[in-house]
């Protein structure tokens with residue numbers, strides 16, 4: 001089944017749902033209901049925006065993002081799976097796994113009684129995925145667009161062997177000025193600073209005077225982004241995760257990324273719901289793991 005716009009509009013005619021051809025000729029689901037508007041690309045099952053009624057978009061998208069096959073969209077909520085970061089043994093394999101560069105299939109759309117939309121997209125193993133990761137699996141992304149944005153990645157082991165996976169819902173948030181942002185909820189938490197490769201403990205709130213790329217460990221805590229310049233607080237709660245990554249590339253790394261505008265780092269911040277580092281998960285044959293991020297305005 002292909003992701004043909006006409007076919008999608010015929011198959012999934014639900015109030016508040018429209019399929020459009022987005023940048024790069026990519027099919028995009030546009031969602032609008034009494035709570036919020038949102039956009040989800042079938043490429044990578046990529047949530048690109050979540051805009052509560054009367055508010056600005058909570059998610060950030062790079063103006064330089066690629067919208068091309070086999071390349072990730074920069075911004076929104078990339079799905080990092082079945083590994084987080086570089087592949088542990090083969091640097092030729094795509095950073096953050098293949099889920100975010102795969103074409104997912106739309107499985108269902110429901111308008112729930114309370115007025116939220118629930119969208120389910122699916123991805124199964126294929127010749128392409130097996131060349132990179134030789135396991136049978138079924139992944140499903142459930143996106144609930146309501147008073148909060150809930151994004152859940154379900155990963156099921158359809159193989160005869162157990163497999164170990166790293167994962168992230170790699171949330172990119174829009175902020176007005178990173179130099180006036182702080183993040184609370186991780187004080188006292190141990191973390192790996194991947195910029196200087198040292199293990200540290202978070203002292204109070206997180207501020208952003210330079211490149212920041214921290215993997216917080218043994219934490220299931222809700223985190224709050226305090227965007228003081230625009231008087232906005234964003235909550236990131238989660239399920240199925242004991243690690244949280246906080247990332248801002250700052251100027252030098254931003255300039256090295258072709259799909260990231262040189263000065264865009266001042267208006268974005270990643271707070272990622274992850275299974276990273278010691279929090280990778282072993283999923284046994286027939287079992288599944290669910291990783292969920294829950295995003296809302298405070």
Ligand code: TA6
Nearest residue numbers: 072085095096170213245247272
């Ligand atoms: O989540 C933080 C991180 O691992 C950073 O180290 C940086 O590489 C970022 O992800 C983006 O990775 P990408 O492959 O999307 O450029």
